[in-house]
Amino acid sequence: xxxxxxxKMYKWADDRYDLSPxxxxxSEKNVxxxxxTVWYYMGGVTLFLFITQVVTGILLLFYYRPGADSAxxxxxxxxxxxxxxxxxxxxxxxxxxxxxxxxxVHMFSTFFTRSYKNPRELTWLTxxxxxxxxxxxxxxxxxxxxxxxxxxxxxxxxxIVGAIPVIGKPLMVVLRGGEDVTGATLTRFYAFHVAMLPxxxxxLLFVHVLFVQKQGMSEPxxxxxxxxxxxxxxxxxxxDALLWLIVLNILLFLSVFYPWDLGFKADPFSPAPAGxxxxxxxxxxxxxxxxIPAHVFTIEGEILGIMFFMVAGLxxxxxxxxxxxxxxKGFSNPMNIIGIVSIAFIIIMTIIGYTS
Amino acid sequence: MMRRLYIFLLITGCLFLWEPNLLQAEVTEQLxxxxxxxxxxxEMELLPEDFQKYDIHLQIGLSCAGCxxxxxxxxxxxxxxSPAKGFIGKPALKDIPKFCGKCHSDxxxxxxxxxxxxxDQVTQYYTSVHGIKLKKGDTKVAECVSCxxxxxxxxxxxxxxxxxxxxxxEMCNKCHGQADYMxxxxxxxxxxxxxxxSVHGINLLEHKDLGAPVCNDCHGNHGATPPGIExxxxxxxxxxxxxxxxxKESPMATPYVExxxxxxxxxxxxxxxxxxxxxxxxxxxxxxxxxxxASGDAGYKAAEQIYGSLKMFVSVYDSAEEKLxxxxxxxxxDVDILFYLQEANQILIHTRNLTHTFIPEKVAEKTRExxxxxxxxxxxxxxxxxDYYFRRRGFGIASLFITVLVIxxxxxxxSMDKEKTEKE
Numbered sequence: 153x154x155x156x157x158x159x160k161m162y163k164w165a166d167d168r169y170d171l172s173p174x175x176x177x178x179s180e181k182n183v184x185x186x187x188x189t190v191w192y193y194m195g196g197v198t199l200f201l202f203i204t205q206v207v208t209g210i211l212l213l214f215y216y217r218p219g220a221d222s223a224x225x226x227x228x229x230x231x232x233x234x235x236x237x238x239x240x241x242x243x244x245x246x247x248x249x250x251x252x253x254x255x256x257v258h259m260f261s262t263f264f265t266r267s268y269k270n271p272r273e274l275t276w277l278t279x280x281x282x283x284x285x286x287x288x289x290x291x292x293x294x295x296x297x298x299x300x301x302x303x304x305x306x307x308x309x310x311x312i313v314g315a316i317p318v319i320g321k322p323l324m325v326v327l328r329g330g331e332d333v334t335g336a337t338l339t340r341f342y343a344f345h346v347a348m349l350p351x352x353x354x355x356l357l358f359v360h361v362l363f364v365q366k367q368g369m370s371e372p373x374x375x376x377x378x379x380x381x382x383x384x385x386x387x388x389x390x391x392d393a394l395l396w397l398i399v400l401n402i403l404l405f406l407s408v409f410y411p412w413d414l415g416f417k418a419d420p421f422s423p424a425p426a427g428x429x430x431x432x433x434x435x436x437x438x439x440x441x442x443x444i445p446a447h448v449f450t451i452e453g454e455i456l457g458i459m460f461f462m463v464a465g466l467x468x469x470x471x472x473x474x475x476x477x478x479x480x481k482g483f484s485n486p487m488n489i490i491g492i493v494s495i496a497f498i499i500i501m502t503i504i505g506y507t508s
Numbered sequence: 509m510m511r512r513l514y515i516f517l518l519i520t521g522c523l524f525l526w527e528p529n530l531l532q533a534e535v536t537e538q539l540x541x542x543x544x545x546x547x548x549x550x551e552m553e554l555l556p557e558d559f560q561k562y563d564i565h566l567q568i569g570l571s572c573a574g575c576x577x578x579x580x581x582x583x584x585x586x587x588x589x590s591p592a593k594g595f596i597g598k599p600a601l602k603d604i605p606k607f608c609g610k611c612h613s614d615x616x617x618x619x620x621x622x623x624x625x626x627x628d629q630v631t632q633y634y635t636s637v638h639g640i641k642l643k644k645g646d647t648k649v650a651e652c653v654s655c656x657x658x659x660x661x662x663x664x665x666x667x668x669x670x671x672x673x674x675x676x677x678e679m680c681n682k683c684h685g686q687a688d689y690m691x692x693x694x695x696x697x698x699x700x701x702x703x704x705x706s707v708h709g710i711n712l713l714e715h716k717d718l719g720a721p722v723c724n725d726c727h728g729n730h731g732a733t734p735p736g737i738e739x740x741x742x743x744x745x746x747x748x749x750x751x752x753x754x755x756k757e758s759p760m761a762t763p764y765v766e767x768x769x770x771x772x773x774x775x776x777x778x779x780x781x782x783x784x785x786x787x788x789x790x791x792x793x794x795x796x797x798x799x800x801x802a803s804g805d806a807g808y809k810a811a812e813q814i815y816g817s818l819k820m821f822v823s824v825y826d827s828a829e830e831k832l833x834x835x836x837x838x839x840x841x842d843v844d845i846l847f848y849l850q851e852a853n854q855i856l857i858h859t860r861n862l863t864h865t866f867i868p869e870k871v872a873e874k875t876r877e878x879x880x881x882x883x884x885x886x887x888x889x890x891x892x893x894x895d896y897y898f899r900r901r902g903f904g905i906a907s908l909f910i911t912v913l914v915i916x917x918x919x920x921x922x923s924m925d926k927e928k929t930e931k932e
Binding site for chain 1: 839841843844899900902903906907910911913914917918920921924925
């Protein structure tokens with residue numbers, strides 16, 4: 153019965169739009185099979201988490217009211233009065249964190265498998281931009297509940313932006329909507345979070361996925377001989393679905409058993425409470441800036457740190473254009489060493505940040 | 509640039525000098541140097557034993573001659589301490605109130621220092637037991653110096669003052685606690701011990717709560733006297749306003765006066781006022797009602813009914829509090845429950861006050877309100893707790909469904925792989 157309806161609907165659409173090229177593409181699409189195939193799933197998981205973000209974000213928009221006098225109150229309403237509001241909010245927060253985590257995993261897996269190489273430079277670049285936008289999502293979304301921790305973390309975060317030489321101060325004023333973090337900052341961050349960033353992100357994501365579809369999955373050099381593949385549909389698709397379901401289960405578990413706190417309402421006139429910390433994915437940068445001495449030679453420590461991260465970020469984005477080419481494997485490959493040192497730096501700084 | 513710095517330093521320096529305490533200290537030092545009474549007595553080490561530079565009189569520039577008369581400008585003892593110069597010397601004990609009252613009873617002098625200062629201390633004093641006895645020639649009683657000291661009188665707000673609230677009980681106890689000294693007056697000397705164990709004493713002496721009543725809050729300051737039968741309730745009612753109002757409306761008010769029973773004191777004691785508890789009401793072992801009422805009389809029945817209503821309310825309220833704790837332990841939303849409980853708590857306080865009406869219906873009526881609020885809190889807490897389990901059950905069902913899908917997918921993938929291998 154259902155099958156019949158399905159067939160009729162397909163025929164109806166096929167008669168009008170000729171679906172055969174799409175069907176042909178899907179049926180002929182293959183995914184390489186090798187020791188590193190598992191990393192192919194990371195992009196998919198990130199996509200799944202992004203879709204979760206969009207769906208839960210839209211649901212939150214039904215009740216969320218931006219503004220210094222209404223943001224916290226509406227969040228409280230969502231958490232206490234709205235049916236399943238607590239679940240939607242918690243999924244949104246957990247999914248955001250998991251998404252950033254998987255974006256990092258996806259990026260490093262791409263880095264270590266050299267998938268960024270010619271002809272996929274633009275895929276890497278769009279991916280890097282998507283990572284930056286994900287961090288932007290995190291930073292702007294953190295302030296939206298207008299609670300104490302978010303308020304002061306945003307103050308510190310935008311202060312750091314303000315320390316960037318030349319463009320820092322005007323950029324900070326643009327971000328804050330004035331000299332200080334106020335209700336104007338909140339509405340501005342809201343606009344970034346629900347309109348600007350999603351629009352840019354969706355376009356870039358479309359381009360990113362289009363590049364991947366056009367060029368196919370990148371294969372590690374050592375796999376060139378075997379050329380073993382599996383069909384995308386249904387083999388890879390079902391495996392992807394399996395992983396998405398597992399991630400969904402984890403997401404639900406975290407949201408039910410470790411629901412996200414709302415905290416206390418932000419009070420711009422109160423002194424900063426103890427334990428102000430940025431989101432975990434900014435911790436390594438925050439900790440590094442804290443550890444740099446106030447002055448290194450004649451340069452201010454904070455400025456030096458910001459410059460370091462800007463240069464490092466730019467270098468990372470441009471990896472396909474400057475990488476050290478080497479046939480060596482493991483630790484003798486300079487690019488592997490760069491990747492491992494970067495991961496070690498991020499992990500160590502994050503741990504110090506949370507324990508110091 | 510340097511000019512600006514000098515101006516800044518000059519202004520800061522002036523502000524610094526204007527800081528009131530520093531300025532006063534300066535005045536005191538100058539006074540000590542210039543006043544011949546102080547400088548000579550200091551040199552000869554003949555200053556009074558209790559002499560302190562922080563004495564408020566000295567601080568405002570009032571030296572020895574201000575009270576004792578004489579001429580402080582000459583170091584010739586014959587001249588400076590000559591009666592012709594108004595020298596009075598050390599006043600006799602019986603003359604001390606008038607001696608201090610020279611200034612303290614004159615608003616014209618005192619308003620310079622504090623526009624709203626009281627000047628009726630001496631008048632009040634002579635209405636007190638102390639004052640009456642002093643007038644009769646009993647010099648063992650307290651006069652101004654006994655409580656305030658003679659030459660070490662800081663402001664009453666200063667912790668060093670003998671009349672600072674925390675110091676008052678011990679100050680009064682200096683005389684009232686000495687059995688020998690007080691023997692001829694035939695009054696108890698264990699007030700301090702009783703007070704220290706009372707709810708008031710514990711709050712003041714242990715918790716340093718300056719709001720807790722001390723001796724003078726009930727007995728008066730300068731007009732110190734034991735409260736009479738009719739005034740006891742007014743003394744306590746000064747702070748416990750609602751209880752007094754309820755008592756005045758109660759059927760017990762008139763009989764108490766007629767039977768010469770001290771209103772509050774009869775049930776609560778006076779110096780040993782203990783923290784109250786609900787068992788004081790009713791007919792149980794700790795009941796104070798049964799001290800006068802016996803089984804069968806109307807008062808006994810009323811006590812039973814009041815106790816019953818109160819206990820029922822307290823038990824529902826306690827259950828609501830337990831439920832609240834459970835909600836908090838489970839990390840669920842407790843805000844509205846807290847609001848209900850706050851209201852219930854207010855009603856509970858009011859209900860306990862209403863026991864002073866001794867009218868069971870009034871207590872029962874208030875109790876119903878409180879029970880209603882507590883039950884609303886319990887219902888809300890119940891919803892939160894069931895929501896907590898609903899969430900977990902919901903997760904369990906969703907998770908089970910997802911897990912079944914995961915397993916099904918896993919086996920589907922495996923069988924597909926197997927088919928493919930067989931084909932190959």
